[in-house]
Amino acid sequence: xxxxxxxxGPAGQVRVMSAWTxxxxxxxxxxxxxxxxxxxxxxxxxxxxxxxxxxxxxAALIGNSTDLRVxxxxxxxxxxxxxxxxxxxxGSNVGVHRRGINTFARLRIDKLVPRYGVSILDLNxxxxxxxxxxxxxxxxxxxxxxxxxxxxxxxxxxxxxxxGLSCALKNWVGICTGQDKREMHRDLGRNIMAINxxxxxxxxxxxxLVGMEGNGPGDGEPFRLGHLMxxxxxxxxxxxxxxxxxxxxxxxxxxEHAIHxxxxxxxxxxxxxxxxxxxxxxxxxxxxxxxxxxxxxxSLNWLKxxxxxxxxxxxxxxxxxxxxxxxxxxxxQDDSITGLRLRKDKCDDCGACAEVCPTHxxxxxxGVKTEPEDCIQCLYCWWACPQEAxxxxxxxxxMEAHAARYKEQVEALCx
Ligand code: SF4
Ligand code: SF4
Numbered sequence: 001x002x003x004x005x006x007x008x009g010p011a012g013q014v015r016v017m018s019a020w021t022x023x024x025x026x027x028x029x030x031x032x033x034x035x036x037x038x039x040x041x042x043x044x045x046x047x048x049x050x051x052x053x054x055x056x057x058x059a060a061l062i063g064n065s066t067d068l069r070v071x072x073x074x075x076x077x078x079x080x081x082x083x084x085x086x087x088x089x090x091g092s093n094v095g096v097h098r099r100g101i102n103t104f105a106r107l108r109i110d111k112l113v114p115r116y117g118v119s120i121l122d123l124n125x126x127x128x129x130x131x132x133x134x135x136x137x138x139x140x141x142x143x144x145x146x147x148x149x150x151x152x153x154x155x156x157x158x159x160x161x162x163x164g165l166s167c168a169l170k171n172w173v174g175i176c177t178g179q180d181k182r183e184m185h186r187d188l189g190r191n192i193m194a195i196n197x198x199x200x201x202x203x204x205x206x207x208x209l210v211g212m213e214g215n216g217p218g219d220g221e222p223f224r225l226g227h228l229m230x231x232x233x234x235x236x237x238x239x240x241x242x243x244x245x246x247x248x249x250x251x252x253x254x255x256e257h258a259i260h261x262x263x264x265x266x267x268x269x270x271x272x273x274x275x276x277x278x279x280x281x282x283x284x285x286x287x288x289x290x291x292x293x294x295x296x297x298x299s300l301n302w303l304k305x306x307x308x309x310x311x312x313x314x315x316x317x318x319x320x321x322x323x324x325x326x327x328x329x330x331x332x333q334d335d336s337i338t339g340l341r342l343r344k345d346k347c348d349d350c351g352a353c354a355e356v357c358p359t360h361x362x363x364x365x366x367g368v369k370t371e372p373e374d375c376i377q378c379l380y381c382w383w384a385c386p387q388e389a390x391x392x393x394x395x396x397x398x399m400e401a402h403a404a405r406y407k408e409q410v411e412a413l414c415x
Contacts, residue, residue: 003031006240006275011268012233014240016276020209020226021355022069029073029205032230033081039203039232041150044082049148050074051201053156053171054090055217056328057106058402061356061383061410063212063222065103066154068112068358068378070207070228074154075116088113089144091123091174094181095328106334106398111376112358128177133194135187139180145199153201153234157208157225157241159216161285162188164252166217167241168204168234169196189253193261196234204231206241210413213282218328222406224413225279235264243272246281331398337377339393342367346389352414353381353390366390383407384414
Protein backbone atom coordinates (compact mmCIF):
# COMPACT_ATOMS: atom_id res chain seq x y z
CA UNK A 1 0.00 0.00 0.00
CA UNK A 2 1.25 3.51 -0.69
CA UNK A 3 0.63 7.01 0.64
CA UNK A 4 1.51 10.30 -1.02
CA UNK A 5 1.39 13.74 0.59
CA UNK A 6 1.44 16.90 -1.50
CA UNK A 7 1.74 20.42 -0.12
CA UNK A 8 0.88 23.09 -2.67
CA GLY A 9 1.28 26.00 -0.28
CA PRO A 10 -1.69 28.40 -0.52
CA ALA A 11 -3.51 25.95 -2.81
CA GLY A 12 -3.66 23.44 0.04
CA GLN A 13 -2.59 19.92 0.82
CA VAL A 14 -3.65 16.65 -0.78
CA ARG A 15 -3.19 13.08 0.47
CA VAL A 16 -3.45 10.14 -1.91
CA MET A 17 -3.64 6.63 -0.50
CA SER A 18 -3.92 3.22 -2.14
CA ALA A 19 -6.66 0.95 -0.75
CA TRP A 20 -9.09 -1.73 -1.81
CA THR A 21 -10.38 -3.99 0.95
CA UNK A 22 -12.79 -2.66 3.61
CA UNK A 23 -10.01 -2.89 6.23
CA UNK A 24 -7.59 -0.94 4.04
CA UNK A 25 -10.19 1.72 3.25
CA UNK A 26 -10.96 2.11 6.95
CA UNK A 27 -7.26 2.41 7.86
CA UNK A 28 -6.53 4.95 5.12
CA UNK A 29 -9.57 7.10 5.86
CA UNK A 30 -8.56 7.20 9.55
CA UNK A 31 -4.99 8.06 8.60
CA UNK A 32 -5.99 10.85 6.22
CA UNK A 33 -8.51 12.29 8.66
CA UNK A 34 -5.76 12.49 11.26
CA UNK A 35 -3.63 14.47 8.76
CA UNK A 36 -6.51 16.95 8.34
CA UNK A 37 -7.46 17.01 12.02
CA UNK A 38 -6.88 20.78 12.23
CA UNK A 39 -9.79 21.51 9.86
CA UNK A 40 -12.27 19.33 11.76
CA UNK A 41 -14.69 21.20 14.05
CA UNK A 42 -13.60 21.54 17.67
CA UNK A 43 -17.19 21.24 18.87
CA UNK A 44 -18.20 17.56 18.62
CA UNK A 45 -21.84 18.70 18.45
CA UNK A 46 -21.25 20.38 15.08
CA UNK A 47 -23.63 19.19 12.36
CA UNK A 48 -21.66 17.34 9.66
CA UNK A 49 -23.25 16.89 6.25
CA UNK A 50 -21.71 14.27 3.96
CA UNK A 51 -22.54 14.70 0.28
CA UNK A 52 -21.68 11.57 -1.73
CA UNK A 53 -22.19 11.17 -5.48
CA UNK A 54 -25.44 9.29 -6.08
CA UNK A 55 -25.84 10.47 -9.65
CA UNK A 56 -27.97 7.48 -10.61
CA UNK A 57 -28.75 3.88 -9.69
CA UNK A 58 -25.56 2.28 -11.05
CA ALA A 59 -23.72 0.55 -8.20
CA ALA A 60 -20.32 1.79 -7.04
CA LEU A 61 -18.46 -1.18 -8.55
CA ILE A 62 -19.68 -0.02 -11.98
CA GLY A 63 -17.93 3.29 -11.35
CA ASN A 64 -20.84 5.69 -11.03
CA SER A 65 -21.83 6.13 -7.39
CA THR A 66 -19.86 6.57 -4.15
CA ASP A 67 -18.64 3.27 -2.73
CA LEU A 68 -20.30 2.16 0.50
CA ARG A 69 -16.89 1.00 1.77
CA VAL A 70 -15.77 4.63 1.66
CA UNK A 71 -18.99 6.05 3.06
CA UNK A 72 -19.11 3.75 6.07
CA UNK A 73 -15.39 4.20 6.79
CA UNK A 74 -15.84 7.96 6.85
CA UNK A 75 -18.87 7.77 9.12
CA UNK A 76 -17.07 5.37 11.46
CA UNK A 77 -13.99 7.60 11.57
CA UNK A 78 -16.10 10.65 12.41
CA UNK A 79 -18.07 8.79 15.06
CA UNK A 80 -14.84 7.45 16.57
CA UNK A 81 -13.80 11.08 17.01
CA UNK A 82 -17.03 11.80 18.86
CA UNK A 83 -19.10 13.58 16.20
CA UNK A 84 -22.71 12.60 16.62
CA UNK A 85 -24.72 14.95 14.39
CA UNK A 86 -23.98 13.43 10.99
CA UNK A 87 -26.23 13.42 7.95
CA UNK A 88 -25.80 11.92 4.46
CA UNK A 89 -27.48 14.01 1.77
CA UNK A 90 -27.59 14.04 -2.01
CA GLY A 91 -29.94 14.68 -4.91
CA SER A 92 -29.69 12.31 -7.88
CA ASN A 93 -29.77 13.48 -11.49
CA VAL A 94 -32.80 15.01 -13.20
CA GLY A 95 -33.80 11.79 -15.00
CA VAL A 96 -33.86 9.86 -11.73
CA HIS A 97 -35.70 12.64 -9.95
CA ARG A 98 -38.31 13.07 -12.68
CA ARG A 99 -39.14 9.37 -12.59
CA GLY A 100 -39.37 9.22 -8.80
CA ILE A 101 -36.63 6.58 -8.53
CA ASN A 102 -35.26 6.18 -5.01
CA THR A 103 -31.48 5.86 -5.37
CA PHE A 104 -31.03 5.80 -1.59
CA ALA A 105 -32.86 2.47 -1.65
CA ARG A 106 -31.43 1.13 -4.91
CA LEU A 107 -27.86 1.84 -3.75
CA ARG A 108 -28.67 0.54 -0.23
CA ILE A 109 -27.64 3.78 1.43
CA ASP A 110 -30.95 3.53 3.27
CA LYS A 111 -29.76 0.25 4.80
CA LEU A 112 -26.16 1.23 5.51
CA VAL A 113 -26.39 4.70 6.99
CA PRO A 114 -29.02 4.13 9.72
CA ARG A 115 -26.79 1.40 11.20
CA TYR A 116 -24.63 4.25 12.49
CA GLY A 117 -27.52 6.34 13.76
CA VAL A 118 -26.95 8.73 10.84
CA SER A 119 -29.86 10.36 9.03
CA ILE A 120 -30.49 10.63 5.28
CA LEU A 121 -31.74 13.61 3.34
CA ASP A 122 -32.84 13.74 -0.30
CA LEU A 123 -31.64 17.15 -1.48
CA ASN A 124 -34.07 16.96 -4.41
CA UNK A 125 -36.89 17.20 -1.88
CA UNK A 126 -35.24 19.89 0.22
CA UNK A 127 -36.26 23.53 0.07
CA UNK A 128 -33.85 25.61 -1.96
CA UNK A 129 -32.26 29.03 -2.12
CA UNK A 130 -32.02 30.55 -5.65
CA UNK A 131 -28.45 31.53 -6.45
CA UNK A 132 -27.41 33.54 -9.53
CA UNK A 133 -24.58 31.85 -11.42
CA UNK A 134 -23.44 32.31 -15.04
CA UNK A 135 -25.30 32.64 -18.36
CA UNK A 136 -28.54 33.54 -16.57
CA UNK A 137 -28.61 30.34 -14.51
CA UNK A 138 -30.36 30.68 -11.15
CA UNK A 139 -30.68 27.20 -9.67
CA UNK A 140 -31.93 26.61 -6.17
CA UNK A 141 -29.27 25.20 -3.87
CA UNK A 142 -30.61 22.89 -1.18
CA UNK A 143 -31.24 24.70 2.09
CA UNK A 144 -29.45 21.94 4.02
CA UNK A 145 -26.28 22.64 2.04
CA UNK A 146 -26.51 26.39 2.53
CA UNK A 147 -27.06 25.92 6.27
CA UNK A 148 -24.53 23.12 6.80
CA UNK A 149 -22.08 23.69 9.61
CA UNK A 150 -19.42 21.37 8.18
CA UNK A 151 -19.59 19.95 4.66
CA UNK A 152 -17.78 16.85 3.40
CA UNK A 153 -17.87 16.05 -0.31
CA UNK A 154 -17.34 12.39 -1.23
CA UNK A 155 -17.12 12.31 -5.03
CA UNK A 156 -16.17 9.61 -7.48
CA UNK A 157 -13.58 9.86 -10.28
CA UNK A 158 -15.26 9.33 -13.64
CA UNK A 159 -15.24 10.71 -17.12
CA UNK A 160 -18.06 13.00 -18.14
CA UNK A 161 -19.10 13.40 -21.77
CA UNK A 162 -19.89 17.08 -21.31
CA UNK A 163 -17.58 18.15 -18.48
CA GLY A 164 -14.52 15.98 -19.24
CA LEU A 165 -14.07 14.70 -15.70
CA SER A 166 -16.36 14.39 -12.72
CA CYS A 167 -14.77 14.69 -9.29
CA ALA A 168 -15.20 17.21 -6.44
CA LEU A 169 -16.19 20.28 -8.49
CA LYS A 170 -18.71 18.39 -10.64
CA ASN A 171 -20.12 16.64 -7.54
CA TRP A 172 -21.48 20.06 -6.55
CA VAL A 173 -24.05 19.99 -9.36
CA GLY A 174 -25.87 17.60 -7.02
CA ILE A 175 -26.44 20.34 -4.43
CA CYS A 176 -29.02 21.93 -6.76
CA THR A 177 -32.52 20.75 -6.01
CA GLY A 178 -34.53 18.57 -8.39
CA GLN A 179 -34.95 19.81 -11.95
CA ASP A 180 -33.01 23.00 -11.11
CA LYS A 181 -29.89 21.04 -12.05
CA ARG A 182 -30.92 21.73 -15.67
CA GLU A 183 -30.10 25.38 -15.02
CA MET A 184 -26.46 24.40 -14.74
CA HIS A 185 -26.46 23.34 -18.39
CA ARG A 186 -26.96 26.90 -19.62
CA ASP A 187 -23.16 26.91 -19.51
CA LEU A 188 -22.02 23.84 -17.62
CA GLY A 189 -18.31 24.67 -17.44
CA ARG A 190 -18.77 28.20 -16.11
CA ASN A 191 -21.58 27.18 -13.80
CA ILE A 192 -19.61 24.34 -12.21
CA MET A 193 -16.87 26.86 -11.49
CA ALA A 194 -19.38 29.42 -10.20
CA ILE A 195 -21.35 27.11 -7.88
CA ASN A 196 -18.09 26.07 -6.26
CA UNK A 197 -17.44 29.70 -5.45
CA UNK A 198 -20.84 30.02 -3.75
CA UNK A 199 -20.52 27.00 -1.42
CA UNK A 200 -17.28 25.26 -0.58
CA UNK A 201 -16.80 21.88 1.07
CA UNK A 202 -14.74 21.90 4.25
CA UNK A 203 -13.26 18.52 3.46
CA UNK A 204 -13.15 16.25 0.40
CA UNK A 205 -12.72 12.48 0.39
CA UNK A 206 -12.48 11.12 -3.14
CA UNK A 207 -13.65 7.57 -3.78
CA UNK A 208 -11.12 6.41 -6.34
CA LEU A 209 -11.61 2.69 -5.69
CA VAL A 210 -13.51 2.05 -8.92
CA GLY A 211 -13.78 4.79 -11.51
CA MET A 212 -15.46 5.07 -14.87
CA GLU A 213 -13.78 5.86 -18.19
CA GLY A 214 -15.02 6.32 -21.74
CA ASN A 215 -18.60 7.42 -22.14
CA GLY A 216 -19.19 8.48 -18.52
CA PRO A 217 -20.81 9.21 -16.22
CA GLY A 218 -23.67 6.85 -17.09
CA ASP A 219 -22.50 4.67 -19.95
CA GLY A 220 -18.73 4.23 -19.63
CA GLU A 221 -16.55 1.34 -18.55
CA PRO A 222 -15.50 0.69 -14.92
CA PHE A 223 -11.84 0.47 -13.98
CA ARG A 224 -10.08 -0.28 -10.71
CA LEU A 225 -7.98 2.63 -9.56
CA GLY A 226 -7.72 1.41 -5.97
CA HIS A 227 -7.03 4.81 -4.43
CA LEU A 228 -8.53 7.40 -2.10
CA MET A 229 -7.72 11.08 -1.91
CA UNK A 230 -8.34 13.66 0.81
CA UNK A 231 -8.05 17.44 0.50
CA UNK A 232 -9.74 20.67 1.55
CA UNK A 233 -9.78 22.73 -1.64
CA UNK A 234 -11.96 21.55 -4.53
CA UNK A 235 -10.05 23.22 -7.39
CA UNK A 236 -6.74 21.85 -6.16
CA UNK A 237 -8.37 18.48 -5.58
CA UNK A 238 -9.55 18.23 -9.17
CA UNK A 239 -6.25 19.37 -10.67
CA UNK A 240 -4.63 16.49 -8.78
CA UNK A 241 -7.41 14.10 -9.81
CA UNK A 242 -6.79 14.98 -13.47
CA UNK A 243 -3.12 14.29 -13.00
CA UNK A 244 -3.76 10.90 -11.34
CA UNK A 245 -5.81 9.63 -14.28
CA UNK A 246 -3.96 11.37 -17.11
CA UNK A 247 -6.76 13.79 -17.96
CA UNK A 248 -5.42 16.95 -19.69
CA UNK A 249 -6.77 20.11 -18.04
CA UNK A 250 -7.77 21.47 -21.44
CA UNK A 251 -10.36 18.66 -21.71
CA UNK A 252 -12.06 19.86 -18.51
CA UNK A 253 -13.90 23.11 -19.28
CA UNK A 254 -14.57 24.14 -15.67
CA UNK A 255 -10.87 23.92 -14.83
CA GLU A 256 -10.01 25.93 -17.94
CA HIS A 257 -12.44 28.61 -16.79
CA ALA A 258 -10.97 28.43 -13.28
CA ILE A 259 -7.47 29.05 -14.65
CA HIS A 260 -8.68 32.11 -16.56
CA UNK A 261 -10.52 33.35 -13.47
CA UNK A 262 -7.37 32.99 -11.35
CA UNK A 263 -8.86 30.23 -9.18
CA UNK A 264 -6.21 27.75 -10.33
CA UNK A 265 -2.69 29.14 -10.42
CA UNK A 266 0.06 28.36 -12.89
CA UNK A 267 2.19 27.43 -9.90
CA UNK A 268 -0.28 24.73 -8.86
CA UNK A 269 -0.39 23.34 -12.41
CA UNK A 270 3.40 23.17 -12.56
CA UNK A 271 3.79 21.70 -9.07
CA UNK A 272 1.15 19.04 -9.64
CA UNK A 273 2.61 18.10 -13.03
CA UNK A 274 6.03 17.71 -11.41
CA UNK A 275 4.96 15.89 -8.24
CA UNK A 276 1.77 13.89 -8.78
CA UNK A 277 2.22 10.48 -10.41
CA UNK A 278 -0.15 9.27 -13.09
CA UNK A 279 -1.81 6.12 -11.79
CA UNK A 280 -3.64 5.32 -14.98
CA UNK A 281 -4.23 6.83 -18.39
CA UNK A 282 -8.01 6.73 -18.60
CA UNK A 283 -9.94 6.63 -21.85
CA UNK A 284 -11.51 9.99 -22.45
CA UNK A 285 -15.19 10.44 -23.13
CA UNK A 286 -15.98 10.39 -26.86
CA UNK A 287 -17.07 13.54 -28.65
CA UNK A 288 -20.76 14.18 -27.93
CA UNK A 289 -23.07 13.77 -30.89
CA UNK A 290 -24.60 16.89 -32.43
CA UNK A 291 -28.02 15.52 -31.46
CA UNK A 292 -26.95 15.22 -27.81
CA UNK A 293 -25.76 18.84 -27.83
CA UNK A 294 -28.97 19.99 -29.47
CA UNK A 295 -30.98 18.18 -26.79
CA UNK A 296 -29.44 20.58 -24.22
CA UNK A 297 -30.38 23.72 -26.21
CA UNK A 298 -32.75 25.88 -24.16
CA SER A 299 -34.42 27.16 -27.32
CA LEU A 300 -35.62 23.59 -27.97
CA ASN A 301 -37.00 23.03 -24.49
CA TRP A 302 -40.58 23.13 -25.83
CA LEU A 303 -39.74 20.25 -28.16
CA LYS A 304 -38.09 18.29 -25.38
CA UNK A 305 -41.16 18.65 -23.19
CA UNK A 306 -43.44 17.71 -26.08
CA UNK A 307 -41.59 14.47 -26.87
CA UNK A 308 -40.93 13.48 -23.24
CA UNK A 309 -43.83 11.01 -23.01
CA UNK A 310 -42.44 9.34 -26.13
CA UNK A 311 -38.89 9.19 -24.77
CA UNK A 312 -40.16 7.44 -21.65
CA UNK A 313 -41.23 4.54 -23.89
CA UNK A 314 -38.40 1.95 -23.56
CA UNK A 315 -38.33 1.36 -27.35
CA UNK A 316 -37.89 5.07 -28.03
CA UNK A 317 -35.29 5.50 -25.29
CA UNK A 318 -33.38 2.56 -26.78
CA UNK A 319 -33.32 4.38 -30.13
CA UNK A 320 -32.24 7.63 -28.44
CA UNK A 321 -29.50 5.69 -26.64
CA UNK A 322 -28.25 4.13 -29.89
CA UNK A 323 -28.22 7.56 -31.55
CA UNK A 324 -26.01 8.86 -28.71
CA UNK A 325 -28.63 11.38 -27.55
CA UNK A 326 -28.98 9.91 -24.05
CA UNK A 327 -26.69 7.84 -21.83
CA UNK A 328 -29.10 6.60 -19.18
CA UNK A 329 -32.05 4.28 -19.59
CA UNK A 330 -34.10 3.69 -16.49
CA UNK A 331 -36.36 0.91 -15.34
CA UNK A 332 -39.09 1.90 -12.91
CA GLN A 333 -39.13 -1.58 -11.39
CA ASP A 334 -37.16 -1.70 -8.14
CA ASP A 335 -35.39 -4.96 -7.35
CA SER A 336 -37.04 -7.41 -4.98
CA ILE A 337 -33.88 -8.96 -3.54
CA THR A 338 -34.46 -10.30 -0.03
CA GLY A 339 -31.14 -12.07 0.50
CA LEU A 340 -28.39 -14.18 -0.99
CA ARG A 341 -27.10 -17.67 -0.23
CA LEU A 342 -23.67 -19.19 -0.66
CA ARG A 343 -23.45 -22.27 -2.91
CA LYS A 344 -20.45 -23.97 -1.36
CA ASP A 345 -20.23 -26.41 -4.25
CA LYS A 346 -19.49 -23.53 -6.63
CA CYS A 347 -17.22 -21.43 -4.40
CA ASP A 348 -13.46 -21.71 -4.98
CA ASP A 349 -12.52 -19.61 -1.92
CA CYS A 350 -11.02 -16.82 -4.03
CA GLY A 351 -12.05 -14.21 -1.44
CA ALA A 352 -13.03 -11.51 -3.97
CA CYS A 353 -16.43 -11.11 -2.30
CA ALA A 354 -14.95 -10.25 1.12
CA GLU A 355 -12.68 -7.61 -0.43
CA VAL A 356 -15.70 -5.52 -1.41
CA CYS A 357 -18.14 -6.16 1.45
CA PRO A 358 -18.83 -2.85 3.20
CA THR A 359 -20.01 -4.58 6.37
CA HIS A 360 -16.70 -6.42 6.73
CA UNK A 361 -18.12 -9.95 6.41
CA UNK A 362 -15.49 -12.62 5.68
CA UNK A 363 -15.71 -14.94 2.68
CA UNK A 364 -16.92 -17.69 5.05
CA UNK A 365 -19.71 -15.44 6.35
CA UNK A 366 -20.95 -13.97 3.05
CA GLY A 367 -24.12 -15.71 1.95
CA VAL A 368 -24.30 -17.41 5.36
CA LYS A 369 -24.76 -14.52 7.80
CA THR A 370 -27.72 -12.93 6.10
CA GLU A 371 -29.50 -11.11 8.91
CA PRO A 372 -30.04 -7.35 8.36
CA GLU A 373 -27.55 -6.47 11.09
CA ASP A 374 -24.87 -8.36 9.10
CA CYS A 375 -25.84 -7.92 5.47
CA ILE A 376 -27.34 -4.83 3.83
CA GLN A 377 -27.96 -6.65 0.52
CA CYS A 378 -25.81 -4.22 -1.45
CA LEU A 379 -24.85 -7.18 -3.67
CA TYR A 380 -21.24 -6.01 -4.02
CA CYS A 381 -20.19 -9.62 -3.23
CA TRP A 382 -22.49 -10.94 -5.95
CA TRP A 383 -21.11 -8.46 -8.50
CA ALA A 384 -17.55 -9.53 -7.62
CA CYS A 385 -18.07 -13.30 -7.52
CA PRO A 386 -16.72 -14.94 -10.71
CA GLN A 387 -18.16 -18.39 -9.92
CA GLU A 388 -21.87 -17.62 -9.57
CA ALA A 389 -21.50 -19.03 -6.07
CA UNK A 390 -23.88 -16.49 -4.54
CA UNK A 391 -27.49 -17.14 -5.37
CA UNK A 392 -29.95 -14.30 -5.13
CA UNK A 393 -33.32 -14.54 -3.46
CA UNK A 394 -35.72 -12.29 -5.33
CA UNK A 395 -35.45 -10.51 -8.67
CA UNK A 396 -32.92 -7.99 -9.95
CA UNK A 397 -35.45 -6.12 -12.10
CA UNK A 398 -33.86 -2.68 -12.82
CA MET A 399 -30.42 -4.23 -12.20
CA GLU A 400 -30.87 -6.87 -14.90
CA ALA A 401 -29.75 -4.49 -17.64
CA HIS A 402 -26.85 -3.30 -15.48
CA ALA A 403 -25.75 -6.89 -14.89
CA ALA A 404 -26.02 -7.83 -18.57
CA ARG A 405 -23.79 -4.92 -19.45
CA TYR A 406 -21.32 -4.85 -16.54
CA LYS A 407 -21.21 -8.08 -14.51
CA GLU A 408 -18.22 -9.62 -16.32
CA GLN A 409 -16.28 -6.36 -16.18
CA VAL A 410 -16.89 -6.00 -12.45
CA GLU A 411 -15.83 -9.61 -11.83
CA ALA A 412 -12.61 -8.95 -13.76
CA LEU A 413 -11.69 -5.77 -11.90
CA CYS A 414 -12.43 -7.41 -8.53
CA UNK A 415 -10.32 -10.51 -9.20
S1 SF4 B 1 -22.56 -9.88 2.21
FE1 SF4 B 1 -22.70 -9.09 0.13
S2 SF4 B 1 -24.71 -8.18 -0.01
FE2 SF4 B 1 -24.25 -8.46 2.17
S3 SF4 B 1 -23.36 -6.50 2.82
FE3 SF4 B 1 -21.66 -7.83 2.23
S4 SF4 B 1 -21.28 -7.37 0.07
FE4 SF4 B 1 -23.28 -6.52 0.59
S1 SF4 C 1 -16.18 -14.49 -4.66
FE1 SF4 C 1 -17.51 -16.26 -5.03
S2 SF4 C 1 -16.08 -17.92 -5.44
FE2 SF4 C 1 -14.88 -16.28 -4.47
S3 SF4 C 1 -14.93 -16.73 -2.24
FE3 SF4 C 1 -16.65 -15.36 -2.66
S4 SF4 C 1 -18.40 -16.72 -3.03
FE4 SF4 C 1 -16.55 -17.97 -3.23
